[in-house]
Every structure is written in structure tokens, then in C-alpha cells.
Amino acid sequence: MYNAFFSLIKRDLRIAFRHKSEILNPLFFFIIVVTLFPLGISPEKQILAQIGPGIIWVAALLAAMLSLDSLFRSDFEDGTLELMLLSEYPLSILVLAKIVVHWLITGLPIIIFSPLLGTVMFLSNDAIETLMLTLLLGTPILSLIGAIGMALVVALKRGGMLLSLLVLPLYIPVLIFSSNAVGSSMAGLSISGQLYFLSAFMLFCLTLAPIATSAALRVSLE
Amino acid sequence: MFKSIMKFIYHFASPKYFYRLSGKLIPWFGWLTAILLIAGSIDGLFIAPVDYQQGDSYRIIFVHVPAAWMSMFIYMVMATSGAIGLIWKIKLADVIASSSAPIGAAFTFLALVTGSIWGKPMWGAWWVWDARLTAELILLFLYLGFMALEAAIEDPRAAARACAILAIVGVINIPIIHYSVEWWNTLHQGATVTKFDKPSIHISMLIPLLLMALGFKLYYVTVVLVRARNKVLYTDQNSGWVKELVKKESETSLV
Numbered sequence: 001m002y003n004a005f006f007s008l009i010k011r012d013l014r015i016a017f018r019h020k021s022e023i024l025n026p027l028f029f030f031i032i033v034v035t036l037f038p039l040g041i042s043p044e045k046q047i048l049a050q051i052g053p054g055i056i057w058v059a060a061l062l063a064a065m066l067s068l069d070s071l072f073r074s075d076f077e078d079g080t081l082e083l084m085l086l087s088e089y090p091l092s093i094l095v096l097a098k099i100v101v102h103w104l105i106t107g108l109p110i111i112i113f114s115p116l117l118g119t120v121m122f123l124s125n126d127a128i129e130t131l132m133l134t135l136l137l138g139t140p141i142l143s144l145i146g147a148i149g150m151a152l153v154v155a156l157k158r159g160g161m162l163l164s165l166l167v168l169p170l171y172i173p174v175l176i177f178s179s180n181a182v183g184s185s186m187a188g189l190s191i192s193g194q195l196y197f198l199s200a201f202m203l204f205c206l207t208l209a210p211i212a213t214s215a216a217l218r219v220s221l222e
Numbered sequence: 223m224f225k226s227i228m229k230f231i232y233h234f235a236s237p238k239y240f241y242r243l244s245g246k247l248i249p250w251f252g253w254l255t256a257i258l259l260i261a262g263s264i265d266g267l268f269i270a271p272v273d274y275q276q277g278d279s280y281r282i283i284f285v286h287v288p289a290a291w292m293s294m295f296i297y298m299v300m301a302t303s304g305a306i307g308l309i310w311k312i313k314l315a316d317v318i319a320s321s322s323a324p325i326g327a328a329f330t331f332l333a334l335v336t337g338s339i340w341g342k343p344m345w346g347a348w349w350v351w352d353a354r355l356t357a358e359l360i361l362l363f364l365y366l367g368f369m370a371l372e373a374a375i376e377d378p379r380a381a382a383r384a385c386a387i388l389a390i391v392g393v394i395n396i397p398i399i400h401y402s403v404e405w406w407n408t409l410h411q412g413a414t415v416t417k418f419d420k421p422s423i424h425i426s427m428l429i430p431l432l433l434m435a436l437g438f439k440l441y442y443v444t445v446v447l448v449r450a451r452n453k454v455l456y457t458d459q460n461s462g463w464v465k466e467l468v469k470k471e472s473e474t475s476l477v
Contacts, residue, residue: 145391148387148391152371152384152387152388153371153374156374156375158374159374162367162370162371162374165363165366165367165370166367166370166371166388168363169360169363169364169367169392170391170392170394172360212387212390212391215308215387216384216387219380219383219384219387220380220384222380
């Protein structure tokens with residue numbers, strides 16, 4: 001079982017590295033969206049520092065959502081997904097491997113580049129640290145919940161808009177607690193409550209989302 | 223014991239039996255709804271005393287609060303019946319879930335609209351980004367997502383199952399709505415009815431509120447039965463009992 005899990009991770013990573021745009025596009029999207037806000041609102045330091053955490057988090061949310069297509073789409077089109085359903089290994093384990101890869105190629109680059117964006121949004125050093133911490137806890141949730149939505153719409157021709165309607169409402173708790181944590185650490189307040197919530201939510205999603213995703217995949221591929 | 227219960231449930235859930243039974247029940251529920259809503263409205267609008275702080279404008283709670291309760295209750299019904307449909311493959315449960323969604327969305331919308339009408343004189347703004355309001359708005363999005371997913375999938379069986387999964391996942395949102403008052407504790411007034419020790423609402427206001435709440439609930443039952451009945455007829459249109467029914471109906475209408 002572990003073999004299947006790790007070999008699937010290896011395979012998906014290899015595919016991702018051969019289509020570098022799959023890794024780079026969400027990252028560029030993330031950076032461009034954040035860049036738009038100072039242009040659209042104001043370059044003033046105080047305003048940007050205040051809205052920065054929320055903007056960075058919204059951009060991360062959208063980047064994670066728009067990259068969900070890479071999770072199942074190509075495997076669905078060439079029939080690999082169907083073979084995974086038929087394989088002897090539990091589907092939820094295979095699904096978890098795909099989600100892990102999705103996080104590695106979209107969530108991780110966002111975390112690595114977030115200090116840069118935090119700096120241009122004039123966040124304090126503490127706040128940048130918290131931003132990275134919340135992204136570390138939060139982006140796996142985005143991949144996990146997003147996988148459920150993607151599994152529901154994978155067989156539909158025009159699933160893109162629908163996916164955002166399904167997934168974004170479920171992302172809201174993550175957004176609230178994460179940007180609140182970053183804002184609080186800017187103000188020098190304690191952030192342990194928000195981090196506890198995010199960790200609990202992540203573990204909760206980690207246990208249940210693969211099961212829901214595999215149930216959804218079975219429905220979609222029927 | 224368990225077997226006989228399941229047998230009874232399957233029997234009740236068969237489309238033919240459901241169609242007959244719901245046809246008998248709908249008038250009862252309909253009349254009860256009408257009586258309760260009329261009594262509740264008269265009591266709430268004319269008899270209940272004026273609030274010492276909010277004046278007459280508080281009376282909108284007799285619509286607002288039951289609508290908000292129903293918006294959450296119907297989502298729970300959707301998720302539960304969706305789960306029943308997934309686990310025991312009872313078709314009727316899927317029908318109930320899908321016919322509940324538009325009603326639930328309507329109640330959510332009603333709660334939001336009445337809330338903002340009430341908020342204008344009270345808070346001085348049509349909309350405030352308060353936790354409970356926002357959570358109710360998210361609930362509306364969840365309903366819309368459910369309906370959009372159902373509309374997007376062509377095969378009704380697959381649509382029902384996909385929607386059931388979505389509803390179960392979305393149920394995470396219901397406790398967030400409920401506990402958001404404590405979590406974010408902002409502008410919205412705290413719960414006044416369900417406090418465990420003693421409700422902080424006066425009994426003369428509580429009675430019309432409960433009358434209206436019960437009326438809303440029965441209204442939902444009536445409408446969901448009507449909608450489910452139509453859906454059952456539509457999905458079973460090629461089966462024997464529907465053809466027989468149509469034949470009988472056309473004969474009686476000829477006489």
C-alpha cells in the first residue's frame with residue numbers, strides 16, 4: 001500500500017516536472033493577483049499593511065482553486081483514473097497521494113514566495129512568519145477540500161465556474177482564521193487560537209477529505 | 223426487528239405508496255400551515271407588546287427568525303436524506319433532498335432580506351459584515367452550489383449522489399453558522415430563545431414566534447411533499463402504476 005502511495009507520488013511529480021507550466025502558472029497567478037491590489041487601491045504603506053494579509057490569502061485561495069484542474073483532469077481523460085478505481089489498493093490512499101502532489105506543486109511554491117509578497121505589502125517580520133505558518137497549515141486544507149469539489153465536476157465539460165461555486169464557500173473558514181492570525185500578529189496579539197483551529201481543521205480534512213473525494217470520484221466515473 | 227423496520231421503510235418509500243400517502247397528507251398539512259401562519263401573524267403583528275427598545279420594527283423577527291431556523295433545518299434535512307439515499311439507495315430520499323434545495327434557498331434569501339430590512343433602522347445600514355449574516359450568505363451560496371451541481375449533471379441518479387456528497391461536506395458549515403455568534407461575537411444580537419436557563423424573550427413574544435416557526439416548518443413539509451410528488455411522477459412516468467393512474471384520472475374526468 002505504501003508502495004502504491006509513494007510510486008504514485010513519484011509518477012505525478014515526474015509528470016508535473018515535465019510540464020513545468022503546471023508548477024509555474026499558479027505561482028505567477030498568485031504573484032500577479034497580489035500585485036494588482038496596490039495598483040488598484042493605493043501604494044500607501046499603512047493601507048497595504050492593513051489589507052495585505054487578506055489579499056495574500058485570497059490570492060493563495062484563488063491560485064489553489066484554479067490549479068485544481070491538474071489534479072484529476074488529465075488522468076480522467078486518458079483513463080488512468082478509471083484504472084485507479086479498479087486497482088486493488090484503497091482509492092482514498094491513491095487520492096491522498098494525488099492531493100499531496102497537488103500541494104507540493106502549488107501550495108509549497110506559494111509558501112516559499114510568500115515572504116517576498118509579505119515584504120512588498122509592508123508586513124512586519126512577525127506577521128510574515130505567521131503568514132508562512134498559516135499558509136503551511138492552510139494550503140493543505142485548500143488542496144484537500146478542493147479535491148472533493150474537483151472529483152464532483154471532473155466528468156463535466158464546463159466544470160470550471162461550477163467548481164468555484166462549490167469550493168469557495170468551503171474555503172471561507174480557512175481564509176477567516178488565517179488572515180485574522182496574520183492581522184493579530186501584526187498587532188502583537190496572541191495567535192495560538194487561530195493556529196490551533198487551523199491545525200485541527202487540517203487534520204480533520206486530512207482524515208475525511210480523501211474518503212469523500214474517492215466517493216465523489218466513484219459517482220463521477222460511473 | 224431491524225429487518226421488519228427496513229421492510230416497512232422500503233414499503234413506505236416506494237414511489238407508488240408515497241404518492242398515495244402524500245396525496246392524503248398534503249391537504250392536512252396545508253390547512254394546518256394556513257391556520258398557524260394566520261394565527262402567528264395576527265398575534266405577532268397586533269397582539270404582542272411593543273418592544274421597549276426597538277419599537278414596532280422588532281416585529282419582523284416573527285418572519286426573520288423562523289426563516290433563519292428553516293434555512294439551517296432544511297440544509298440538515300438535505301444532508302441527512304442525501305446520506306440515506308447514498309447508504310440505503312432509497313430513491314425517495316434523493317427526491318426529498320433535491321426538492322428541498324430550492325425551498326431552503328428561498329428561506330435563506332428571506333432571512334437575509336428581512337434581516338437587512340430590520341438592520342437598516344437598527345444598525346443604520348442595510349448590510350454589516352457580521353459573522354452570522356455572512357455565514358447565512360455562505361449558506362445561500364452552498365444551496366446555490368447544490369442546485370448548480372444538480373443542474374449540471376445530466377443523469378439524475380448520478381446527480382443525486384454527487385449532490386448528497388456535496389451536502390454532507392457542506393454540513394460542516396452549519397455548526398460554523400451556529401457557533402459563529404460565540405466565536406466572533408460581533409454586532410448580531412446573541413440567541414434569545416435557545417438559552418438553556420431561561421429564554422430572555424418575553425412569553426407574549428415567544429408564543430407568536432413559536433407559532434410562526436411551526437407554521438414555517440409545516441409550510442416546508444407541505445411544499446416539499448408537493449414537489450417530491452411531482453418529481454416521483456416524472457421519474458416514474460414509464461412505470462405501470464403511473465400509467466394506471468393516468469388512465470383512471472382520465473376516465474373520471476371524462477365522466
